[in-house]
Amino acid sequence: MAERTASSEPRFVLGPLTLYAEIGVMEAWLENAAPGDELRYATGPALGREAPAGQLARQWAEEGEVMLFQRRPGPGKPLEYVARRKEPPVKPRAPRALPGRQARPLLPLPQDFAESDEGRMLALLTEAAEVGLACPSNVQLARQLDLNARSRAQYLITKLMRAGLIRVASASSFDGRVVTIVSSGKRTADRQGGAVLWRERTGG
Known part of the structure; x- marks a missing residue:
């Protein structure tokens, strides 16, 4: 062989x-x-x-x-x-970890958070919740914060949700989105329930 x-x-x-x-x-x-x-x-x-x-x-x-x-x-x-x-969705992403990986803990807020767009958004939503007003629409939020587009307003809300600073109920800013401020537990009013609508700020 x-x-x-x-x-x-x-x-x-x-x-x-x-x-x-x-x-x-x-x-x-x-x-x-x-x-x-x-x-x-x-x-x-x-x-x-x-x-x-x-x-x-x-x-x-x-x-x-x-x-x-x-x-x-x-x-x-x-x-x-x-x-x-895509345009960030209204509902926050579920904090699901991939196999073998643990979800990362939330990081502390930076010192300049209050002056950032996210900080100003949180302050505006907190004010609405404190006085019992309905949550503004994305258009109203963009106008109040001098943002360049309503999609930017939605993006900031999504970032606040992911950071665990707010919770949002509803699928749209047009049908009565309700925002809960996690630190205080207070929430904006239900627009469909006859609550006071958002009042535009005037002057300084």
Whole structure:
């Protein structure tokens, strides 16, 4: 029997691998992305079902945060798996941790929080809750805080919810959104229940 030579041994070639974005990078992107911004969270021939980056992207899509799609940048190029930021949803994201990862504790508020857009939004909502007014619409909030768009107002509310500073009931700012201030437990009035509507500020 002829002895097997080295040339007859099977040869193995390493195929293209899928590369994934780091989870921390993805989370930081979501917190700061504006509607329409895109994140390439994976590149390669196939997206692994158990890959943490893919799981996180699918979680965002289920919660209405992003739209997921694939694209090929050119002939012979690997597929890119992309998340595109949508308008932040009214309801906060559920604090679900990926397998093997614990949810991060809330960070302390920065010293300049009160002067930030988030801080001014919280102060305005707190004032409405203190005096029993209904929560302003996004248009009213944007006008009160001199924001460039009502979507910015919704984005700030979403950030306050994620930080655990407020809770929001209702699916829309137009049908009586009720905001609860977590620190005091006070809440804005129910607009549909005949509560006093938001009064526009005039003058200084």
